[in-house]
Amino acid sequence: MRIAPTFHVAYRALRRNKMRSVLTALGIIIGVGAVIAMVGIGNGAKAQVEAQIASLGENVILIFSGSTTSSGIRTGWGGAGTLKIEDAEAIRREVPGVIGVSEEVVSTTQVAAGNQNWFTRIYGESADYFDIRQWPLADGAPFTAQDVRSANKVCVVGRTTATQIYGNENSIGQILRIKNVPFTITGVLTPKGLSPQGVDQDDIVVMPYTSAMKRVIGGTTLRNINVQIGDPAQIPAAQQQIISLLRQRHNIRPGRDDDFTVRTQQEIAETATATSRVMTVLLGAIAGVSLLVGGIGIMNIMLVSVTERTREIGVRMAVGARGNDILTQFLIEAVTLSSVGGIIGIICGIGASSVLSSYAHWPTLISIGSIAIAFLFSAAVGVFFGFYPARKAAALDPIEALRYE
Amino acid sequence: MNNGALVRLIDVHKVYRTGEMEVPAVRGVSVEIKRGEFVALMGASGSGKSTLMNILGCLDRPSSGSYFLDDADVSGLDRDQLADIRNRKIGFVFQSFNLLPRTSARENAELPLVYSAQRLSHAQLREKADRVLSSVGLAGREDHHPSQLSGGQQQRVAIARALINEPEILLADEPTGNLDSRTSIEIMAIFQQLNERGITIIMVTHEQDIAAYAQRNVIMRDGLILDDHAVAQRANAAAQLQQGIPSTV
Numbered sequence: 115m116r117i118a119p120t121f122h123v124a125y126r127a128l129r130r131n132k133m134r135s136v137l138t139a140l141g142i143i144i145g146v147g148a149v150i151a152m153v154g155i156g157n158g159a160k161a162q163v164e165a166q167i168a169s170l171g172e173n174v175i176l177i178f179s180g181s182t183t184s185s186g187i188r189t190g191w192g193g194a195g196t197l198k199i200e201d202a203e204a205i206r207r208e209v210p211g212v213i214g215v216s217e218e219v220v221s222t223t224q225v226a227a228g229n230q231n232w233f234t235r236i237y238g239e240s241a242d243y244f245d246i247r248q249w250p251l252a253d254g255a256p257f258t259a260q261d262v263r264s265a266n267k268v269c270v271v272g273r274t275t276a277t278q279i280y281g282n283e284n285s286i287g288q289i290l291r292i293k294n295v296p297f298t299i300t301g302v303l304t305p306k307g308l309s310p311q312g313v314d315q316d317d318i319v320v321m322p323y324t325s326a327m328k329r330v331i332g333g334t335t336l337r338n339i340n341v342q343i344g345d346p347a348q349i350p351a352a353q354q355q356i357i358s359l360l361r362q363r364h365n366i367r368p369g370r371d372d373d374f375t376v377r378t379q380q381e382i383a384e385t386a387t388a389t390s391r392v393m394t395v396l397l398g399a400i401a402g403v404s405l406l407v408g409g410i411g412i413m414n415i416m417l418v419s420v421t422e423r424t425r426e427i428g429v430r431m432a433v434g435a436r437g438n439d440i441l442t443q444f445l446i447e448a449v450t451l452s453s454v455g456g457i458i459g460i461i462c463g464i465g466a467s468s469v470l471s472s473y474a475h476w477p478t479l480i481s482i483g484s485i486a487i488a489f490l491f492s493a494a495v496g497v498f499f500g501f502y503p504a505r506k507a508a509a510l511d512p513i514e515a516l517r518y519e
Numbered sequence: 520m521n522n523g524a525l526v527r528l529i530d531v532h533k534v535y536r537t538g539e540m541e542v543p544a545v546r547g548v549s550v551e552i553k554r555g556e557f558v559a560l561m562g563a564s565g566s567g568k569s570t571l572m573n574i575l576g577c578l579d580r581p582s583s584g585s586y587f588l589d590d591a592d593v594s595g596l597d598r599d600q601l602a603d604i605r606n607r608k609i610g611f612v613f614q615s616f617n618l619l620p621r622t623s624a625r626e627n628a629e630l631p632l633v634y635s636a637q638r639l640s641h642a643q644l645r646e647k648a649d650r651v652l653s654s655v656g657l658a659g660r661e662d663h664h665p666s667q668l669s670g671g672q673q674q675r676v677a678i679a680r681a682l683i684n685e686p687e688i689l690l691a692d693e694p695t696g697n698l699d700s701r702t703s704i705e706i707m708a709i710f711q712q713l714n715e716r717g718i719t720i721i722m723v724t725h726e727q728d729i730a731a732y733a734q735r736n737v738i739m740r741d742g743l744i745l746d747d748h749a750v751a752q753r754a755n756a757a758a759q760l761q762q763g764i765p766s767t768v
Contacts, residue, residue, distance in 0.1 A: 118641075119633045130621055429617045432578065433631040433680065434606020436599045512578050516617065 120439075124447040127419070135451060138415045142455030143462060145405030146492050150463025152401040153484050155470065156394025158477035163390050167383040169306060169315075171247045173346050175353055176382070177205075177339040177360070180373035195335035196373040201363055202240075202339045209341070209355045211348035214242035216340040217323045221331040225279065225319060226291045232278040236292065236319050238326025239340075246342045254286040254301030257322055265324035270301040272316035290319070295329045297321060349378055408455070409495040416448050416503035427507050428515025437508035444507050448500020449493055456492025460485055524587070525687060525719055526552040526575065531584035531594075533570050533742075544570040546742035547584070552721065554687075557714040559730035559750075560723045562739035569692070571739065572723050576609055576690045577601045589687055606634050610681025614693035616673045618665040618680075625661040628652055628679040635684060651679045655709055671702035678709060682718075689713065691722040695729050707732040708756035732756055 128135040180196040202217045219238040224231055237243075241259045244250065257268045269290065276285040276299075289296045297319075306315040327333060343352050353376055360374055420427070427440055464485075467478040533545040545567045552558055562568040573579040574586060577593060580601070586594040593604055605611075610631075618627045628648040632639060639647070649661055655675040665673050674694060681689055691710070695703035711732060714720050722733060730736050731754040738746040 123633075126622070425617065426619055429619065430630065430634070431602065432576070432605060432611050432617075434602050434634040434684075436602045436634070438599075439634055513573055516578075516613070 117442075120443050120446055121450075123443055124450050127423075127447055128450060131419075134415060138411050139451050139455035139458070141408030141411035142405065142452050142492055142495065143408075143459040145401065145408040145495075146456045146459025146488050147462035147466060148401035148404050149398060149491075150460055150480060150484065150488050151466040151470070151478075152397035153394060153488075154463065154467040154478040154480040155476055156390065156397045157479040157481065157484070158467075158471070160387055160390035160394060161479050162477045163386045164383065166309060167379065167386055169248070171249075171340070171342065171379065173343045173349060174246060174379040175341040175343065175349065175356065176377045176379070177201075177341065177356060178375040178377070179335060179337055180375065195333070196364060197336040197339055198334070199336065201360060202336065204359060204363060205339065205341060205356055208359060209352050211343045211345060211352050212341055213344040214246045214340075214342035216240040216243040216246050217336050218243075218338045218340060219323050219326050219331055219333070220337050221326070223293060223330065225275070227279050227288060230279045232275060234275050234278075234317050234319055236321065236326060236330055238323030238331065239320055240323060242342070243320065243340070246340050249306065250304055251301040252304040253284075254299070256301055262322040262324050265322060265328050267295060267297045267325060267329065268300050269297045269319050269321035269325075270303055271299055271320075272303050272318035273305040274314050274317040275319055276302050278317075292319065292321075293330050297325075349380070353378055405491070405495060409452070409499040412448055412451055412496060413499035413503060415451075416444060416500055417506070419447070420444065420503050420507040423507075424510065424515050424518040427510050428512050428518065431510070431512035432516060440510075441504045441508035444504035445497060445500050448504065449496035452496030452500075453489065453493045456489050459492065460488055463488070523553055524551040525554040525556075525589060526550075526721075527585075527587040528571075528574075528581075529585045529587075531571075531574060531581040531586060533567075533574060533579070534582045543742055545574070545581070548739075548742075548744055549584075550737065550744060550747070552719065554719055555714070555717050556735060557710070557720045557733045558722070558735045558737055559733035560721060560737050560739065561725060561727075561730055562745075563725065566739040567742040568723050568739045570742075572690065572692055572721075575688075575721060576611060577604045602634075603636075606631055606684060607636075608687040610678075610684065610686040610689045612674070612677050612681050612689065612691040612694045614696040616665070616670075616677045616697070618673055618676055620666070621664055623662050623664060624652060624657060624668065624676045624679075625649065627665070627676050628683055630680055631684045647683060648679070651683050652676070654682070655679050669702075670698050671705055674698065674702075674706055675709065678706075678713075682713070687719060689718055689720045691720065693723055693725070695724070695726070703729060704756045704759055707754075708760055711756050728754070 177197065199217060202215050206212060206215045216239045221236045222233065223236055224233050241257060241262055244256050251270060252273070254270065256270055257266070261268050271285060271290070279285065279290065280288060285299050285302060288299050290299055303316065303320070309315050341356065343349050357372065357376055361372060364373055366372065430440060464480055467480060470476045471478045528548055528550050531545055531548045532543065535542045535544055548571060560568050560572065570579070574581050581594050584594065585592055588604065588608060593601070596604065619630070625645065625648045628651055629644050632644055632647065652658065652661055655678050657672060657675050657679065660668065660672065665676070668676065695706055698706065707729065710720055710722070724730050731750060733750055734753065735747070735749050737744060
C-alpha cells in the first residue's frame with residue numbers, strides 16, 4: 115500500500131466536503147484552543163505563586179509562636195506568644211547549619227513625617243533579615259547588628275511607604291515618627307510587588323526588633339523566628355533539632371502538643387503550588403471535555419462519510435485494496451482532521467492567552483511541552499474516534515459495498 | 520493437470536444462509552476457460568451467474584469445490600490474499616461503471632496501482648494511466664471528471680482502470696446494461712480488440728446480441744450450466760461500426 119497517495123486521497127476527500135471538514139475541525143480547534151489557553155492560565159498562576167514563594171528567601175525555616183489550647187479554645191499562630199528572644203539565640207547557638215536568624219515582631223500602626231501620615235506595617239527584625247528574605251536595598255544601607263543590640267531608632271522603608279510619605283523626595287536620612295518616636299531612615303528596599311495573597315509587600319517599615327519591642331509595639335515575645343540554613347540538605351535535620359530544642363526549652367512533656375509551629379519554605383511552597391496545580395488540572399479538564407466533544411464530532415462525520423462512500427470502498431476493494439488499506443485511509447482522514455484542527459487550535463489558544471495576559475493582566479505560561487502534548491492529544495483523538503468508523507469501513511463485504519445504493 | 524486452462528472450476532457450490540434457510544445459488548459448476556478466450560456468461564436473473572461471477576472475480580469464495588486461477592488454487596485464500604489476486608490478475612468492468620465521483624479519469628484509471636505491490640513514481644503512474652486511457656480512445660480527456668463524460672466514455676475509463684495492472688482476466692458484469700446500442704457496440708469493439716491482443720474476457724450479459732460478440736457462450740439456469748457452446752456466427756463490432764449501424768435502441 116502506498117502511503118503518499120493515501121494522504122492525497124484523504125486530503126481530496128476532506129476538500130470535497132469543505133464546509134463539513136471545517137465544522138468538524140472547528141470542534142477540535144475549540145477543544146485544543148481551550149486546553150492551551152486554560153492550561154496556560156493555570157501554569158501562569160502557578161509560576162507566579164512559585165516566584166513569590168521563592169521571594170520568601172531560600173532555605174528558610176519559619177517558626178511561629180504557638181497555638182496553645184486554653185479551655186478548649188485554640189489561639190492560632192502567634193496567639194500565645196510563646197517564642198522568646200532567648201529561643202532565637204538558642205537556635206542561633208545550638209542548631210548546626212544555621213547561617214542566619216531573624217527574630218520577628220509585626221504590628222500595623224501610623225507613621226508620620228512633616229504633615230504626611232500613612233498607616234503601614236511595622237516589621238521588627240534582626241540584621242540577618244535582608245539576607246534571609248533575599249531582599250536587597252535599592253538605596254541607602256540596612257541597619258546593623260549593632261543597631262539591633264542598642265535598639266537604635268533607625269529603620270528602612272519599602273517603596274510604597276516611602277512614596278506615600280515623601281513623594282518623589284529622597285527619604286534617606288529623613289526622620290520618620292512612629293508612635294511619636296523619631297526614627298532615622300537608613301535605606302529603601304527594592305520593590306517586591308504583590309504577595310500571593312495580594313498584599314503590597316512594599317508597604318512596610320523594617321526596624322531592629324529590639325527597637326520595635328521596646329519603643330513601638332511593646333511586649334516580650336516574638337511572633338515568629340525566621341531561620342536560614344546554609345545547605346538545603348540540612349533543612350530536615352535542622353527542622354527536627356529546632357523542634358526538640360524548643361520543646362526542651364518550653365518544658366513540653368512527651369505526648370503534649372508543641373506550643374509553636376515549624377514550617378519550611380518547601381512546605382509552604384508545596385501548599386501554594388498544590389492549590390494552583392488543582393486549578394490548572396480543573397481548567398484543563400473542563401477544556402478537555404470540549405476536546406472530547408470535538409472527537410465525537412469527528413467520529414460522527416467519519417461514520418457519515420463511510421456510509422456515503424460505501425460504493426467507493428467497494429470499488430477500492432474490487433481493484434485490490436485490503437481491509438488494512440481502507441482502515442488506514444479513513445484513519446488518516448480522521449487524524450488529518452484532528453491534527454490540522456489541533457495545529458489551528460494551538461495557534462488560537464496561544465492567541466487567546468496572549469489576549470488574556472495583555473487585556474486582563476492574567477499571567478499565562480505556555481510551554482513547548484504543553485503545545486506538544488496538545489498536538490499529540492489531538493492526533494490521538496483522531497485515531498481514537500476515527501478507529502471505529504475506519505474499522506467499519508474495512509470490514510465491509512466488497513460485493514455488498516459494490517451493490518450499495 | 521496443466522492443460523492450458525486459465526480458469527478451472529471443479530464442482531463449485533455456493534450456498535447462502537439467510538437465518539435458518541439455506542439458499543443454493545450455484546449447485547456444482549465445473550468449467551474451464553482457456554487463456555485468450557472471450558466468454559459470455561448468460562442466464563436469467565436468479566440463475567446463479569452473478570454469484571459465479573463473484574467467485575470468478577475472487578470477490579467471494581465457493582462454499583465447496585475448487586477454483587484454480589492460473590494453476591493456483593484460490594478457493595481457500597483469505598480476504599487479504601484475495602485482494603492481492605484481484606489486484607494482480609483481475610480487472611473489473613461494472614454495469615454502472617463505478618467510477619469515483621469528482622475524481623479525474625486519470626486518477627480513476629490509476630486506482631489499482633495505488634494498491635499494487637510495485638512502487639511507481641507519481642510521473643510513472645501518470646504516464647501509465649495516460650497510455651491506457653489513450654488505448655481506449657480517451658486521449659485528451661484525462662482530466663475530465665465522470666460527470667463531464669458520457670456513459671460510453673465513463674465505461675471506457677472503467678475499462679482503462681481494469682487494464683492498468685495488465686490483468687490475466689477482464690471480468691465484465693453487464694458492461695452494456697446502461698448504454699445505448701451504438702455505444703454498446705463501441706464497447707464491444709474495444710473488448711474484441713483487447714481479446715485479439717490476448718486478453719481473456721469473461722462477460723456476464725442477458726442480451727443475446729451482445730453475447731454474439733463473444734467466442735463462446737455459457738448459459739446457466741438454476742445454479743447449473745445448462746449449455747456451453749462456441750458462437751457460430753460471431754458479430755464483428757468494428758465492422759458494424761464501419762458500416763454505420765444506426766444508434767437506435
